[in-house]
Amino acid sequence: MIIKNPTTPLTEIFDPLFEKRQIRFFIKREDLTDEFISGNKFYKLKYNLIEAEKLGFNTLLTFGGAYSNHIHATAAAGKKYGFNTIGIIRGEEQFPLNPTLSSARANGMKIEYIDRKSYRNKYDESLIQTFKEKFGDFYLIPEGGSNHLAIKGCAEIISSITTDFSFICSACGTGGTLAGLILGLDSKSFALGFSVLKGGSFLNQNVRTLLAYYQKERLNNFQINLDYHFGGYAKTSNVLNRFCKAFEEQHNIPIEPIYTGKMFFGIYDLINNNFFPPNSTIVAIHTGGLQGLQGLKERNMI
Numbered sequence: 001m002i003i004k005n006p007t008t009p010l011t012e013i014f015d016p017l018f019e020k021r022q023i024r025f026f027i028k029r030e031d032l033t034d035e036f037i038s039g040n041k042f043y044k045l046k047y048n049l050i051e052a053e054k055l056g057f058n059t060l061l062t063f064g065g066a067y068s069n070h071i072h073a074t075a076a077a078g079k080k081y082g083f084n085t086i087g088i089i090r091g092e093e094q095f096p097l098n099p100t101l102s103s104a105r106a107n108g109m110k111i112e113y114i115d116r117k118s119y120r121n122k123y124d125e126s127l128i129q130t131f132k133e134k135f136g137d138f139y140l141i142p143e144g145g146s147n148h149l150a151i152k153g154c155a156e157i158i159s160s161i162t163t164d165f166s167f168i169c170s171a172c173g174t175g176g177t178l179a180g181l182i183l184g185l186d187s188k189s190f191a192l193g194f195s196v197l198k199g200g201s202f203l204n205q206n207v208r209t210l211l212a213y214y215q216k217e218r219l220n221n222f223q224i225n226l227d228y229h230f231g232g233y234a235k236t237s238n239v240l241n242r243f244c245k246a247f248e249e250q251h252n253i254p255i256e257p258i259y260t261g262k263m264f265f266g267i268y269d270l271i272n273n274n275f276f277p278p279n280s281t282i283v284a285i286h287t288g289g290l291q292g293l294q295g296l297k298e299r300n301m302i
């Protein structure tokens with residue numbers, strides 16, 4: 001199987017603030033990878049799909065919350081590349097299905113719910129065995145898609161960036177994408193992650209563990225900022241919602257408050273506070289996630 005990387009634009013963003021601080025700011029539009037296999041999830045899935053085919057699997061099983069971008073993308077990738085897909089969803093079944101899960105189901109994903117306690121122990125051998133009895137054999141992709149094959153895919157984002165830069169930024173959920181970017185950088189510049197989780201201090205270790213597969217766990221050209229989670233995963237606020245709307249109006253680039261909005265808010269705030277030295281060039285990865293907007297609207301969160 002050959003999966004070609006899409007060509008996505010690198011867009012410079014202008015703002016009087018950047019001029020004042022002598023910063024250049026670019027956005028790598030990975031939200032434009034594919035309408036359905038969007039953002040970083042494309043790169044995280046790429047080598048997992050290739051590996052699954054190589055090992056002779058025709059079914060993928062993975063895990064996520066009910067609004068998960070990863071679940072949405074895995075279902076679409078399964079349909080496009082010819083795999084059956086099974087999504088193990090945290091929590092109770094809800095009817096009607098939310099927009100994320102109805103899209104997943106429309107792409108052929110079988111959806112199975114497990115309670116929150118079982119979800120916390122989702123990789124237990126006994127639970128995996130019950131899934132095997134129920135669904136047959138499968139290639140397992142971890143929650144959020146983060147394994148060493150995912151970071152190999154995310155590393156490729158770097159080589160497609162056609163400008164020199166001093167900082168690369170990404171929102172962090174598991175840290176898999178940031179680990180991939182660090183791997184791709186090979187020490188040439190600094191990677192800055194923005195935790196979208198409250199209590200994201202474990203992310204540093206996650207990133208190092210993922211890098212260890214490639215003997216790169218000693219790299220120190222990265223940092224994960226923990227200050228812009230806005231209350232935690234899937235939380236937003238009026239301030240953040242207003243920021244996302246204004247950003248889209250001004251730059252004509254849609255963002256959402258669960259991942260990319262938190263990162264962009266953080267970058268602006270850090271620029272304001274002189275975190276980046278003058279003459280820095282910053283590239284922020286737009287990791288997608290826009291499918292989540294529909295679910296946020298439905299829940300009156302934006």
Ligand SMILES: *Cc1c(COP(=O)(O)O)cnc(C)c1O
Pocket residue numbers: 039040041069070144146171172173174175176177178259260287288289290
């Ligand atoms: C999943 C996701 C992330 C987080 O990626 P990790 O590799 O888990 O850190 C960031 N942004 C968006 C839009 C996502 O969907």
